[in-house]
Amino acid sequence: MNVCAFLPTHVIKLCYFCKLMAEYTTTIATLTAPLWQRVGGELTAESMAMLSADQITLLAYSILRDELLEGGFVQLIHNGYGPFIFLNPFAKVLRLWGLKDLGKWLYDARALYEQTRARLERPIETDEDFMALYEQYPEWDDFDDYFVEAEPQITAQVCQAYINATSHG
Numbered sequence: 001m002n003v004c005a006f007l008p009t010h011v012i013k014l015c016y017f018c019k020l021m022a023e024y025t026t027t028i029a030t031l032t033a034p035l036w037q038r039v040g041g042e043l044t045a046e047s048m049a050m051l052s053a054d055q056i057t058l059l060a061y062s063i064l065r066d067e068l069l070e071g072g073f074v075q076l077i078h079n080g081y082g083p084f085i086f087l088n089p090f091a092k093v094l095r096l097w098g099l100k101d102l103g104k105w106l107y108d109a110r111a112l113y114e115q116t117r118a119r120l121e122r123p124i125e126t127d128e129d130f131m132a133l134y135e136q137y138p139e140w141d142d143f144d145d146y147f148v149e150a151e152p153q154i155t156a157q158v159c160q161a162y163i164n165a166t167s168h169g
Contacts, residue, residue: 027159032062043084057093058162060085065155072144074133077113077120086110097161102154109143116140 035055039047043063048056064085067076076082084090091110095103116137124130134140147154 028062028065028155031159031162032059035059052166053089053093054162054165057090057097058158060088060090061094061155061158064090065151068144068147069151072134073109073113073140074120074137077117078124078130078133080121082113082117082121086113094158094161097158097165099157099161102157105143105146112139112143 091103091106
């Protein structure tokens with residue numbers, strides 16, 4: 001019996017979206033797990049020396065993805081990942097992988113990062129103060145919304161591009 005035949009169209013689309021997210025979450029986790037293990041679960045200047053540029057880029061995407069799905073760019077920047085994502089050649093490598101739209105989107109986000117980073121990177125005393133940052137910086141909403149809506153496709157593209165970049169055959 002096909003249960004989906006009895007569901008409204010919007011529920012079927014949501015189920016498909018959730019299935020895609022689960023599939024790509026598994027794929028990104030499968031690709032990144034050995035890398036995280038190699039660096040002891042933490043990216044530092046020393047541990048990054050053990051990885052190739054492609055491996056660092058995949059881990060950077062994984063961090064970006066996790067932070068954006070959990071709390072958006074405000075959280076990513078407040079948690080100290082802004083310099084790693086925006087001030088390193090992450091977007092450039094994505095473009096070299098053929099992900100030109102994603103690279104451009106990150107370059108556009110970098111312009112906003114440069115405008116908002118001073119305040120978002122400051123220490124916050126309370127959860128209320130942190131939550132207020134979302135109200136103070138609504139300009140990040142469009143970037144967050146775009147990513148959340150396109151995440152399954154973006155993650156699939158990043159995983160495939162990484163596999164292509166690191167295949168030697």
